[in-house]
Amino acid sequence: MNSQISRRARHFLAHNFITRHRQLIATTVAVFALIIAALLAAAAAQDWIKTGTGLGVERIRLAVPDFKASNQDPKNADLLRVFNATLWNDLDNAGIFDLVSKSFYPVEVPGNPAEVKFEAWNNQPTNAAMLAFGNLGVNTNSMVVQGWLYDVKNVTSPQVLGKQYTDAATPEAARATAHKFADEIIFRLGGGIAGIAETQIYFVSNRSGHKEIWAMDYDGENQHQLTHLNTISLSPRISPDGSRLAFSSLTKGGWQILMYSMDLNRLVSFQRFGGTNLSPAWSADGSRIAFSSSRTGDPEIYVVDQSGGNIKRLTDVKGPDVSPVWNPKTGAQIAWVSGRTGLPQIYTMESDGTNIQRITDEGYAVSPAWSPNGQFLLFSWIRHYGPGVLGGDDIYIMDIVGKRIVQLTHQAGRNDFPNWSPDGRHIVFQSNRSGSEQIWTMLADGTNQKPLTVTGSNTQPNWSWK
Amino acid sequence: MEANAEIFFEHDRWSRNLAWSVGLHLAITGAILLYGFFGPGGHGSAWGAGGGGDAMGVTLVSTIPLPANPQQTQNIVANESKGLSQSQPKQKEEEPEAIPIPDKNAKTKPKPKATATQRKPEPQPEPEEEANNVVPFGEGGPVSGPYGVFSANGAKGGFGFTGGGGDFGNRYAWYVRVVQQKVSENWLKYEVDPRVSDARRVYVTFDIHRDGRPTNIQVEQSSGVPSLDQSAVRALARIDTFGPLPSDYPGSKVSVEFWFDYKR
Numbered sequence: 010m011n012s013q014i015s016r017r018a019r020h021f022l023a024h025n026f027i028t029r030h031r032q033l034i035a036t037t038v039a040v041f042a043l044i045i046a047a048l049l050a051a052a053a054a055q056d057w058i059k060t061g062t063g064l065g066v067e068r069i070r071l072a073v074p075d076f077k078a079s080n081q082d083p084k085n086a087d088l089l090r091v092f093n094a095t096l097w098n099d100l101d102n103a104g105i106f107d108l109v110s111k112s113f114y115p116v117e118v119p120g121n122p123a124e125v126k127f128e129a130w131n132n133q134p135t136n137a138a139m140l141a142f143g144n145l146g147v148n149t150n151s152m153v154v155q156g157w158l159y160d161v162k163n164v165t166s167p168q169v170l171g172k173q174y175t176d177a178a179t180p181e182a183a184r185a186t187a188h189k190f191a192d193e194i195i196f197r198l199g200g201g202i203a204g205i206a207e208t209q210i211y212f213v214s215n216r217s218g219h220k221e222i223w224a225m226d227y228d229g230e231n232q233h234q235l236t237h238l239n240t241i242s243l244s245p246r247i248s249p250d251g252s253r254l255a256f257s258s259l260t261k262g263g264w265q266i267l268m269y270s271m272d273l274n275r276l277v278s279f280q281r282f283g284g285t286n287l288s289p290a291w292s293a294d295g296s297r298i299a300f301s302s303s304r305t306g307d308p309e310i311y312v313v314d315q316s317g318g319n320i321k322r323l324t325d326v327k328g329p330d331v332s333p334v335w336n337p338k339t340g341a342q343i344a345w346v347s348g349r350t351g352l353p354q355i356y357t358m359e360s361d362g363t364n365i366q367r368i369t370d371e372g373y374a375v376s377p378a379w380s381p382n383g384q385f386l387l388f389s390w391i392r393h394y395g396p397g398v399l400g401g402d403d404i405y406i407m408d409i410v411g412k413r414i415v416q417l418t419h420q421a422g423r424n425d426f427p428n429w430s431p432d433g434r435h436i437v438f439q440s441n442r443s444g445s446e447q448i449w450t451m452l453a454d455g456t457n458q459k460p461l462t463v464t465g466s467n468t469q470p471n472w473s474w475k
Numbered sequence: 476m477e478a479n480a481e482i483f484f485e486h487d488r489w490s491r492n493l494a495w496s497v498g499l500h501l502a503i504t505g506a507i508l509l510y511g512f513f514g515p516g517g518h519g520s521a522w523g524a525g526g527g528g529d530a531m532g533v534t535l536v537s538t539i540p541l542p543a544n545p546q547q548t549q550n551i552v553a554n555e556s557k558g559l560s561q562s563q564p565k566q567k568e569e570e571p572e573a574i575p576i577p578d579k580n581a582k583t584k585p586k587p588k589a590t591a592t593q594r595k596p597e598p599q600p601e602p603e604e605e606a607n608n609v610v611p612f613g614e615g616g617p618v619s620g621p622y623g624v625f626s627a628n629g630a631k632g633g634f635g636f637t638g639g640g641g642d643f644g645n646r647y648a649w650y651v652r653v654v655q656q657k658v659s660e661n662w663l664k665y666e667v668d669p670r671v672s673d674a675r676r677v678y679v680t681f682d683i684h685r686d687g688r689p690t691n692i693q694v695e696q697s698s699g700v701p702s703l704d705q706s707a708v709r710a711l712a713r714i715d716t717f718g719p720l721p722s723d724y725p726g727s728k729v730s731v732e733f734w735f736d737y738k739r
Contacts, residue, residue: 061734201718
């Protein structure tokens with residue numbers, strides 16, 4: 010009987026069937042589609058990590074043997090010297106490594122992956138967890154550096170990083186390459202936070218005869234003068250994108266905020282205001298600048314656009330209001346110093362001027378600095394201020410949520426103007442403990458304090474954002 | 476007409492048979508899915524490389540011995556890898572005080588270098604406020620399956636990367652270490668209700684995407700203390716990134732099960 014039903018009739022039957030049982034077919038197809046999707050999802054093998062707190066995380070033991078020369082070029086030796094010293098310094102200063110002392114290294118150091126002997130590195134006495142090694146060679150005026158980072162406790166697949174850099178065969182390029190490689194290692198092992206080896210510090214120095222704005226590498230190298238105004242210039246603040254530097258300067262029209270372009274290497278125009286205008290501060294997105302101005306007689310905090318327009322006043326209480334800083338994480342709060350109750354104290358407010366809260370309750374507190382993750386406030390504090398009281402300015406750090414305070418410097422002498430590094434692990438500040446005002450740096454827990462400058466009088470450091 | 480009557484007859488037969496067929500297929504598929512989710516194996520622990528740790532030795536077929544009786548070992552370590560913790564150095568034996576009688580004919584041995592004894596003091600891990608029965612990383616107690624099943628021996632915690640985490644954890648131990656450190660750094664213990672002095676573990680799961688962002692933060696097993704659970708979730712929410720996943724890792728994300736031990 011079926012054979013008698015022609016093809017056309019069968020198609021007609023099928024079509025009829027589909028139209029009559031449209032709903033049943035639709036739901037069946039939908040159900041099957043869902044089932045197949047679920048099967049596919051389950052089939053994607055999921056990788057799991059199970060771990061937790063209390064497992065004793067300590068600093069990574071990192072071994073950094075000297076890089077070797079990859080060929081016989083005579084220029085290698087000088088470049089290697091600069092490169093190795095810079096790389097060691099960067100990793101030592103990072104604050105997250107425990108560099109294994111070179112006296113514990115095995116006699117043979119590797120220059121490329123084939124030469125690595127794992128047992129020599131992960132056993133006593135070296136006991137390293139990570140190994141950074143590589144080679145450097147000059148090839149007709151260009152320098153090629155190869156660097157690896159190995160997990161020496163994982164013999165089957167040790168490579169964490171493998172990089173090659175090509176640059177000019179000069180000591181500056183060798184230094185820059187070492188900074189780049191160190192930053193890569195710090196980025197990988199430090200949890201995605203970029204290293205600071207390529208950052209700059211801007212500061213005030215009087216070694217030219219006048220207080221001018223200077224810049225240097227984060228490790229104190231390459232100190233050079235930026236402004237040549239032959240007057241007093243203070244409180245440099247670099248913009249988040251590094252293109253412009255705002256500072257206050259004593260011009261013929263009084264203290265004004267001036268803008269220096271890092272790209273053009275000269276001053277660019279910025280709005281002038283009446284009164285005394287000091288301490289500019291960039292918001293985290295670079296769109297606004299907060300500063301202190303006494304254009305109405307009493308110094309108050311104002312906010313303007315990055316070109317100087319749209320001025321808005323934030324504070325209106327009698328008493329000096331100076332040194333504003335923005336919360337770099339949210340961009341929605343400002344901390345500043347106010348003398349409205351007498352001695353200067355630190356306050357915070359929302360960036361529209363509301364919700365004013367007092368942070369310090371005694372003494373003489375100045376120079377707030379907000380950490381990049383928005384959790385901590387640094388400031389300089391004379392906790393027990395008064396005639397005959399011992400103790401000078403010290404740097405303190407406060408956890409904003411819990412309001413707990415820790416003292417970071419314990420020297421006699423004045424420690425002032427603290428400023429955070431962009432990775433939130435280092436602090437730069439000025440100190441006169443050596444007899445003259447110099448720029449010092451330390452880790453965020455107060456350890457490893459060391460000077461960056463020695464000549465002249467150097468003050469008011471500001472760390473770049475990247 | 477006749478043809479029409481046959482058509483209707485065909486329709487009836489089709490739909491009943493079709494319904495049976497669909498139902499049977501659904502039942503079989505459902506059974507397979509249920510077995511896959513709830514059967515033995517758990518969170519993908521049977522996928523991929525089994526066992527983790529060192530490779531197993533290969534022996535020739537002809538020399539395979541009979542299966543040995545299972546030996547009880549005293550070894551409490553999950554596998555032979557040293558993990559990232561430092562082993563304690565062996566105590567240096569004192570050189571005997573005896574002065575050797577000089578022998579005219581004997582060769583004089585050079586004295587062992589004094590530098591070997593001046594061992595750089597091993598940097599101590601930062602003391603945690605928690606219990607001092609903390610097990611160093613990687614040297615955990617006996618391996619166990621999904622949470623909660625600890626055998627005694629006093630050994631606490633320390634999964635290492637067992638079972639499901641096998642492949643990623645063994646290959647990228649340094650990344651797991653970064654995750655641990657960041658979460659521990661961002662956990663503000665004072666957010667927990669100050670009246671609590673001790674609590675069960677809270678297990679939180681989340682995914683880490685390719686760029687290192689943690690997402691899908693969920694409390695897998697509560698500790699019973701809501702403020703502790705909240706502080707654990709907030710610790711993870713505070714983290715922007717753990718750093719990009721290792722570039723030669725093929726997956727698009729990794730799942731993490733993280734536990735928080737609170738002890739005031």
